[in-house]
Amino acid sequence: MPTILQALVDRRSERHFSNRPLEPEVVESLIEAFRWAPSSNNRQPWRLLIAKDAASIAAYDDALSEGNRTWATAAALKMVVVGNPDEQPDRNGMQSFMLDCGLALENLLIQGCALGLTTHAMIGWDIDKVTSAFAIPAPMRPVALVVAGYRGRIEDLPPDVQAKDLKPRTRKPAEEIVVWSRFG
Numbered sequence: 001m002p003t004i005l006q007a008l009v010d011r012r013s014e015r016h017f018s019n020r021p022l023e024p025e026v027v028e029s030l031i032e033a034f035r036w037a038p039s040s041n042n043r044q045p046w047r048l049l050i051a052k053d054a055a056s057i058a059a060y061d062d063a064l065s066e067g068n069r070t071w072a073t074a075a076a077l078k079m080v081v082v083g084n085p086d087e088q089p090d091r092n093g094m095q096s097f098m099l100d101c102g103l104a105l106e107n108l109l110i111q112g113c114a115l116g117l118t119t120h121a122m123i124g125w126d127i128d129k130v131t132s133a134f135a136i137p138a139p140m141r142p143v144a145l146v147v148a149g150y151r152g153r154i155e156d157l158p159p160d161v162q163a164k165d166l167k168p169r170t171r172k173p174a175e176e177i178v179v180w181s182r183f184g
């Protein structure tokens with residue numbers, strides 16, 4: 001049975017990076033993984049902003065929460081997932097552009113891990129700083145930050161960050177999250 005289950009199980013959000021730059025074809029493959037995500041009505045209400053010049057990389061680092069700044073600044077590739085609500089109408093009272101953006105983000109994370117990279121999504125950042133530093137036009141909004149890079153050495157991280165990376169990965173058991181037929 002062909003399956004990508006093992007790749008999904010092996011994906012993990014680590015925090016260590018080497019200073020080796022990513023080859024252009026590696027960056028292209030991350031972009032391709034992002035681009036081929038499914039979306040409602042194939043609206044693709046997303047943009048992938050990549051911090052390229054020194055000023056945008058510095059602004060990226062500055063917008064991170066203090067906790068994320070301790071490790072994410074070392075990543076070779078710094079990206080912002082930007083969503084456009086106008087390109088995907090809300091459904092059932094839900095901002096469904098966020099769902100589409102999340103699927104594209106996960107595609108990128110999985111491809112990164114399959115390539116042996118450290119890839120890590122972040123919610124810890126300042127929305128005003130990100131919006132203004134990257135001139136994100138309304139009604140678009142940043143949805144997630146995500147970094148990628150070749151793996152480094154866990155021993156080089158500060159002890160508190162090492163502890164986070166060494167924490168065993170856990171998930172709720174299937175019996176807790178799968179509902180057969182109906183709730184109750």
Ligand SMILES: Cc1cc2nc3c(=O)[nH]c(=O)nc-3n(C[C@H](O)[C@H](O)[C@H](O)COP(=O)(O)O)c2cc1C
Pocket residue numbers: 011012013014068121122123124125144169
């Ligand atoms: C949308 C999103 C935002 C996240 N934000 C952060 C963050 O700001 N800082 C951080 O260290 N990890 C962040 N994470 C990583 C999660 O903590 C991680 O996915 C979770 O603990 C499960 O671990 P795993 O990805 O290794 O399976 C984020 C993950 C997602 C999907």
